[in-house]
Amino acid sequence: MPSQSTIDLQNARKTVSFDPKVLNRLLNEGSRDGEMRKRVVEVLESEEVFAKGKRAYMSRKERMAAGLRISRRLMELCDEKGWDYTEYLEALASADEPLGLNLHEVAFQPVIAAQCSDEQQAIWLPKCMNHEILGCYMQTELGHGSNVQQLETTSTYDPSTEEFVLNSPTVSSTKWWIGGLGILATHGVVQARLFLKGRDMGPHLFLVQLRSLEDHSLMPGIEAGEIGPKVHGAMAAVDNGWARFSSVRIPRSQMLARFAHVSSDGTYSKPPHDKLAYGGMIFIRAQMIGSLAWRLAKAVTISTRYLHTRRQFANPELQKGEAGYGVERQVITYPGVYMRLLPQISRAYVFITAGKDMADLYHSMASQLSSGDASLLAETHAVSSGLKTYVSAGVVDGVENVRRAMGGHGFLDASGVGRIFANELPSVTYEGDNYILHLQVARSALKSLSTFFATPTTTLSPSSAYLSVLHPLPSLPLAVFAPSSFLSPALQLQLISLRASFGLARLARLVQSGKKWSELSHECVEVSKGVTEAFLVRRMLEAVEGQAGLLSRGAGKKEQEVLRTLYILHTIESALPSLLEFGILAPSPPSLDPSTTSSSLGALEALREQLSSLAKQLLPEMVGLVDAFGFGDWELDSAVGRYDGEPYETMLARAKKDLDANVGNVEARKTM
Missing domain, CATH: 2.40.110.10 (Butyryl-CoA Dehydrogenase, subunit A, domain 2)
Known part of the structure; x- marks a missing residue:
């Protein structure tokens, strides 16, 4: 007889209106081979050297030694299994242990490939690929x-x-x-x-x-x-x-x-360009975005599954004799919980898509650079800097957010979420401290604004396309009263583009007024965030519409809402202070009358009502949305995020096993 937690998770999957496997294929398209990943994971899962559960109890010296054993075994498996380089990289990522070897693959070898002459590459690249060095x-x-x-x-x-x-x-x-x-x-x-x-x-x-x-x-x-x-x-x-x-x-x-x-x-x-030597740093930033996105996806998978199995408190609104009276309620059904998780699920989807875009842009730039054409360098630097700051901060905050939603069990190492947070926390600092990169993003945006004002009809790059909303400038404030108005892609894009443009224009005025650049570093943070969100919103709209969009290739209505609407509406909600400051939206009229109808709501209340409605629609889809990421139990290494549920049984069994192992370790050390 399955436990209640297993039944709850099974029932949640019955409410999903789409096929998670179809969505998984779309997520992996162009960047990962889902079937290949499964084959690689099966190999790693079968070998003790890749076991994850013991790592929390190792000393640092032991972790370093284990990491070197993992590195060596990965190289041996390439020979034994005939893995190609793509399979090897998948294995390196799936081992789920940050290693020095990772830096050989993502920081050293790509620089050799991009910055060495043909003659130098002929000497050194084979040595890199074969791990001779x-x-x-x-x-x-x-x-x-x-x-x-x-x-x-x-x-x-x-x-x-x-x-x-x-x-x-x-x-x-x-x-x-x-x-x-x-x-x-x-x-x-x-x-x-x-x-x-x-x-x-x-x-x-x-x-x-x-x-x-x-x-x-x-x-x-x-x-x-x-x-x-x-x-x-x-x-x-x-x-x-x-x-x-x-x-x-x-x-x-x-x-x-x-x-x-x-x-x-x-x-x-x-x-030909004085910044060409920075190509290696740009590559690392570019690949970070997709990698971070999948780490957030892993965290939200664990948290979403657990919160469907966790029950806490009976519904006080039910009367004795009513169905469900006295039965504890699934934690995920509380708005205070699902309104925290759904934005993080949508962010994971958006960031995965952004990671693919960034990889494509980098490879286009690298291809041009190989022939001495540096025309894409500035655009690639601007986009990679903006996305690096936005995605790294979003993932770190998101992982911690979903951990807190899990309560005490989320703080256990066995939950798996804390390890993700610890490993990704420094991403906001390395490969460019986020606050320094905010300055670079803002400086690049100011150059785009200056060019646009000089020639409004000029062709805008993807990173500055938001400026097109200024020509012609719409009448403000925008008239928005009905919740359904916020479902309009045109309005969504207009709002977020105006916010980015006006924020940038304000910074430009401060510079023109004589403010020193060194005094404006804090002002640059919001500008950087605004222009990056404008880029992402436009990208999400393109990703789900038109012949090349996800909808026309098999994704369904709920996927569209996650990939676009929920993310964009939460983005707009977080931008409300700027939207009000710049007069883009008018404040909602105050009303103490509880009978006020939605037809007479102001823009702010209409937005919040639409967000609440959308979240309720997506609640039955949540387990399917995280299942679509395609993580197996070994990859998650979580006592509470298993595919079949059973969090309490697994936590207790793991605690007993860990106790036995630790007692054995203590006794072994006494005899040394």
């Missing part, structure tokens, strides 16, 4: 992170030997936070200031051997180590490291020379 991307320093122009590591060219000499001239020039550097890496791509004949040519990229390929000892002139544990014990198996250089010589051929070049006599060939 293991690399890291060495940009940030102890005293500098986001400010690449002020990095202090130097690389001075010596024409007498045709070598570059690398040095760390100050304590603050110590390379720091470099994933994979502490233990794993044999090589590193180093961002260093190029000096030619006493002239500082700015940051350039150099390939440096860090450790011997014979015994893994550090090469002469190099000091390196691990920087220590991170907050919440997160990323315990990643060997984030530090390094210093003392007159380390590398041959001239190891300056990455796709764009910049130094000849044997020290003659410098300038790259």
